[in-house]
Amino acid sequence: MEGPAETTVYMIAGYAVIFGVLFLYITSLWVRHVNLSRDEATLRDLERDDQS
Amino acid sequence: MKKKFDWLLVLDIVAGVGMVVATGLVFFYAPMEATMGNVQRVFYFHVANAWVGMLAFTLAMISGIIYLRNKRPVWDIVGLASVEVGMVFMLIAIVTGSIWARPIWNTWWTWDPRLTTTTIMELVFASYLLLRQGIEEPERRARFGAVYAIIGFLSVPLTFFSIRIFRTIHPVVVGANEAGAQGAFDMTPKMGLTFAVSLIAFTILFAALTWHRIRLGKRAAAVEEQKMRLAQ
């Protein structure tokens, strides 16, 4: 039996993909959260202007 | 926004800790597999991602059914959230599988039944998102989305059974491998523990992400509604 194959590079690539994609998705959630907060603030201002 | 105690924050922390523990186990606790070497470590998160992807798409179909029954917009938001999160996890599962296959099967990709059906599943839910893009009216978008999620999900059992119905080179974790499976291995107890923790960690992560996405969806819907009101 030969020893374990030298496949560390593939392992690193695999985990880079896993954490990379998860990071990108969480970032996209965060960006959408920030944009929504801005929209909400704008709408609140508009509504206040309407009432006054 | 709300001063109320936020359970989602707790879930986030648990998910974060779970991921750190799982990652630690994968790299420092699980032994190196005897023939495949380090690339076998991809397996733990690969299967966890595929499992969570399945879970997400199942949730998408269930919310589709519930939505068609009671027509409450929240179930449309849940459906969209789980499709989106499911696609992220399934994409990771497919890409990591491909990376693992390169040294083990000597190819990045093969039209193995399980690989093929998983890809089809990803395509189905990409189509789901495109369908939603094409419909302006929220009520109809929700209705059609629900219908397509149900129809699309029916390809999932095909994915799951394909490995048993056809000859395949994809190894199975639970149950006996077929003679043709390449890259199968027996799990030691340490590997089994790492695997179980990975599954749990990813399931919690899935719950946290979906919850966040649902919240986002609810807020987006409220903003849309407010915009409509102001426009009048």
Next chain:
Amino acid sequence: MLLTVAIVLPIYSILYNLNLLLLPLIGVTLLASWGYVAVGTLLATMAVQARTRDILLPILLFPVVIPLLVAAVKASSAVLGGLPLEELTPWVNILIGYDIIFTAAAFMVFEYVVEE
């Protein structure tokens, strides 16, 4: 839906009769067309109501009918290649299963697609 079956099936039959008149082959085409019509009708009804209707139907239809197409092609080649019955049965089973599942599903959800 039945009308579509009636139109599509003779065309299919004629196309295949030109090649070979084989009962199993007609059976396979019947099964495949049935599933295709069941899914196609449902998705077409949704697609025409969308803004991007021209490109949407193939996008919606393609991933859902792939298992059907693969099974039909494999079953047909098994028939034409004169392979033993056990080579054919799993694919025919897939076709039958697909037909049953998608016909039932289409009937159950169709009302939600046409309601206004």
